[in-house]
Amino acid sequence: MSDLKEATPTPDAEHPETVDPTTGAVQTADTAGAYLRRSVARIRGGETGVLPVVAGLLLVSVLFQSLNDHFLTAGNLVNLLVQAAVFSLLAMGEVFALLLGEIDLSIGFVAGLSAVVMSELVSPSVGWPWWAAIAAALLACALIGILQGSLITRIGLPSFVVTLAGLLFWQGVMLRILGDGGSILIEDDTINSIGSGTLTTIGGWVVMLVIVGVYGLQTWRRDSRRRGAGLMAPPPSLTVAKIVASLVAGVLLVLLCNADRGVLVPVFGMPYVILLVFAVLALWSFVLGRLKFGRYVYAIGGNAEAARRAGINLRMIRTTAFMLCSFTAGIAGVVYASRLRSISTALDGGTLVLYSVAAAVIGGTSLFGGRGKALHGVLGGIVIAAIDNGMGLLGFSAAAKYIVTALVLLIAVSIDAIAQRKRPAGT
Amino acid sequence: MTTTAEGTASSGPAGDDELPLLRLRGVSKHFGPVQALTEVDLDIPAGQVTALAGDNGAGKSVMIKTISGIHPPDGGQMWWGGKPMRVHTPGEAAALGIETVYQDLALCDNLDIVQNMFLGRERMHRGQLNEESMENAARETLASLAVTTVRSVRQAVASLSGGQRQSVAIAKAVLWNSKLVIMDEPTAALGVAQTAMVLSLVRRLADRGHAVMIVSHNMNDVFDVADRIAVLRLGRMVAERPAAEMDRQIVVDLMTTGVSTRVAQPRPRAE
Numbered sequence: 001m002s003d004l005k006e007a008t009p010t011p012d013a014e015h016p017e018t019v020d021p022t023t024g025a026v027q028t029a030d031t032a033g034a035y036l037r038r039s040v041a042r043i044r045g046g047e048t049g050v051l052p053v054v055a056g057l058l059l060v061s062v063l064f065q066s067l068n069d070h071f072l073t074a075g076n077l078v079n080l081l082v083q084a085a086v087f088s089l090l091a092m093g094e095v096f097a098l099l100l101g102e103i104d105l106s107i108g109f110v111a112g113l114s115a116v117v118m119s120e121l122v123s124p125s126v127g128w129p130w131w132a133a134i135a136a137a138l139l140a141c142a143l144i145g146i147l148q149g150s151l152i153t154r155i156g157l158p159s160f161v162v163t164l165a166g167l168l169f170w171q172g173v174m175l176r177i178l179g180d181g182g183s184i185l186i187e188d189d190t191i192n193s194i195g196s197g198t199l200t201t202i203g204g205w206v207v208m209l210v211i212v213g214v215y216g217l218q219t220w221r222r223d224s225r226r227r228g229a230g231l232m233a234p235p236p237s238l239t240v241a242k243i244v245a246s247l248v249a250g251v252l253l254v255l256l257c258n259a260d261r262g263v264l265v266p267v268f269g270m271p272y273v274i275l276l277v278f279a280v281l282a283l284w285s286f287v288l289g290r291l292k293f294g295r296y297v298y299a300i301g302g303n304a305e306a307a308r309r310a311g312i313n314l315r316m317i318r319t320t321a322f323m324l325c326s327f328t329a330g331i332a333g334v335v336y337a338s339r340l341r342s343i344s345t346a347l348d349g350g351t352l353v354l355y356s357v358a359a360a361v362i363g364g365t366s367l368f369g370g371r372g373k374a375l376h377g378v379l380g381g382i383v384i385a386a387i388d389n390g391m392g393l394l395g396f397s398a399a400a401k402y403i404v405t406a407l408v409l410l411i412a413v414s415i416d417a418i419a420q421r422k423r424p425a426g427t
Numbered sequence: 428m429t430t431t432a433e434g435t436a437s438s439g440p441a442g443d444d445e446l447p448l449l450r451l452r453g454v455s456k457h458f459g460p461v462q463a464l465t466e467v468d469l470d471i472p473a474g475q476v477t478a479l480a481g482d483n484g485a486g487k488s489v490m491i492k493t494i495s496g497i498h499p500p501d502g503g504q505m506w507w508g509g510k511p512m513r514v515h516t517p518g519e520a521a522a523l524g525i526e527t528v529y530q531d532l533a534l535c536d537n538l539d540i541v542q543n544m545f546l547g548r549e550r551m552h553r554g555q556l557n558e559e560s561m562e563n564a565a566r567e568t569l570a571s572l573a574v575t576t577v578r579s580v581r582q583a584v585a586s587l588s589g590g591q592r593q594s595v596a597i598a599k600a601v602l603w604n605s606k607l608v609i610m611d612e613p614t615a616a617l618g619v620a621q622t623a624m625v626l627s628l629v630r631r632l633a634d635r636g637h638a639v640m641i642v643s644h645n646m647n648d649v650f651d652v653a654d655r656i657a658v659l660r661l662g663r664m665v666a667e668r669p670a671a672e673m674d675r676q677i678v679v680d681l682m683t684t685g686v687s688t689r690v691a692q693p694r695p696r697a698e
Contacts, residue, residue: 302535310547370537
């Protein structure tokens with residue numbers, strides 16, 4: 001292209017990959033090998049992505065399977081995914097706060113409040129239809145997020161303190177609504193089926209094929225368009241491999257779900273909860289990856305001053321992120337109550353929120369802000385559910401589960417911190 | 428006083444016939460009792476690099492911020508392309524074509540080059556980010572500036588060297604059809620090779636017709652790239668001349684001892 005490269009070795013010659021002598025300045029689509037090599041270089045450079053959590057999941061699976069061969073049965077795996085749903089949803093909410101470099105400690109009890117509001121409104125004494133009750137619960141959560149976000153951005157209070165106050169306050173409100181009885185039963189069939197209902201076997205296949213089809217078509221069209229325009233894109237073989245991999249994963253998931261996992265009566269089919277988690281994952285991935293709002297969330301987490309100078313409305317973006325965080329917690333609360341078919345004072349929002357932060361971080365989201373994805377929340381949630389589930393199968397007590405989860409969290413944060421140090425220019 | 432002594436007399440009409448891109452006359456700025464700029468005159472012509480020299484506290488930063496709309500002046504006049512100019516916000520300055528590259532570069536390490544270059548001004552397509560269009564434009568801009576050392580425009584800024592980061596920040600400023608690019612200490616944190624790279628980039632900007640104003644302490648850099656040198660001391664413009672009529676010693680004297688002694692006895696010396 002041009003001979004105006006740096007003539008002499010640069011002071012930071014420890015990153016030799018910054019100058020590519022073979023292809024010149026800007027690389028575009030190339031062979032699968034080169035593309036993979038670059039991914040490996042990126043990982044070694046500290047951008048580990050989902051690799052640690054996937055490796056961790058494999059490790060946990062092998063470990064538990066070797067100790068108890070019930071762990072990897074279809075029934076247990078599907079149960080595990082359903083158990084993970086609440087953690088995954090909460091963690092996806094937490095990702096919004098963590099991306100800003102903030103934290104939201106209130107979402108455990110915000111989820112609890114959502115569950116209580118929905119259960120109360122749908123109870124026979126109030127008698128709202130199920131959809132109105134859910135909408136009201138989610139709206140309440142969004143408003144809570146706006147309130148907390150406004151306190152953080154307008155008054156400039158630390159998110160840690162505001163949401164810690166939120167943790168106590170919304171717990172109080174929840175207990176107040178639950179009153180003396182301490183629990184509300186949910187008798188609405190639609191709401192209860194969110195947590196325990198399933199698709200038919202055929203329905204599972206159809207839904208899976210539609211999702212994989214849409215995903216595959218989009219991926220293929222995007223990658224080939226980028227290749228055509230001469231932009232950075234994976235080679236066709238990798239695009240195809242990605243689509244095939246998603247199809248295989250989809251087939252496996254449907255096979256798992258369609259296997260009979262009942263104990264006394266046959267139970268099979270894709271649980272709605274799994275679809276719900278996928279839907280929220282797709283939605284938030286879209287919001288964070290394709291919209292201006294998402295880009296600005298990352299920018300604020302990376303360098304708030306740069307974002308401010310670029311003319312971004314920090315208050316608005318931050319408040320909206322806290323709103324989406326609480327809103328997602330509201331969805332988690334609906335799922336939680338629906339699975340239990342009731343809501344009671346037994347809901348431990350403190351543990352839930354700590355698990356959600358842990359799940360997001362275990363999944364690969366950075367506590368330092370600016371790095372993370374909705375997917376990380378889902379994967380981290382599955383890890384936490386796997387530890388819980390596997391240790392439960394092995395007959396360990398709650399005490400042991402907490403200790404192991406804590407260790408896994410420490411490992412995940414260490415990976416994040418070490419990767420952080422390896423990132424060249426530092427953040 | 429300063430105004431009568433130097434600024435207007437030597438460079439205003441003498442330089443070239445056409446009006447400069449940006450002209451300041453009698454610009455003042457104070458913060459409470461502190462007079463940061465006192466009746467400053469300055470011309471910034473297109474296609475040239477104007478270096479602004481001055482010791483710490485001379486008012487260089489305030490000067491930059493006045494031009495880029497962060498601190499609008501209290502008094503005096505500014506003309507942009509011959510028309511009176513009034514900017515009160517960085518946005519208004521940017522709309523005119525004034526872009527500033529601050530010393531901290533204001534880049535997000537976690538975002539890639541394209542995302543940084545378009546931050547705050549993303550191109551959209553049916554409500555979604557138009558990545559292809561932005562990536563193409565970013566690559567074209569970098570190529571047009573002969574910034575060829577970056578491996579890919581999709582790599583995170585965190586993985587770039589100091590000189591590359593500076594180049595990205597400059598390319599970001601150029602992307603917006605800017606007419607005047609102001610740079611605050613562009614080489615302060617760089618090694619020798621990286622400094623040379625950035626200075627040659629500064630030179631190319633001017634050759635492409637941009638007006639460039641660079642603020643620097645470093646006399647080597649100033650004499651390397653500048654066509655014109657303006658010296659501030661304690662908020663006053665003590666000299667503003669073609670670089671060929673100056674040398675290091677004159678500039679240092681102007682920066683430190685000020686107006687009267689050195690300027691009274693003009694010594695045009697070529698390098």
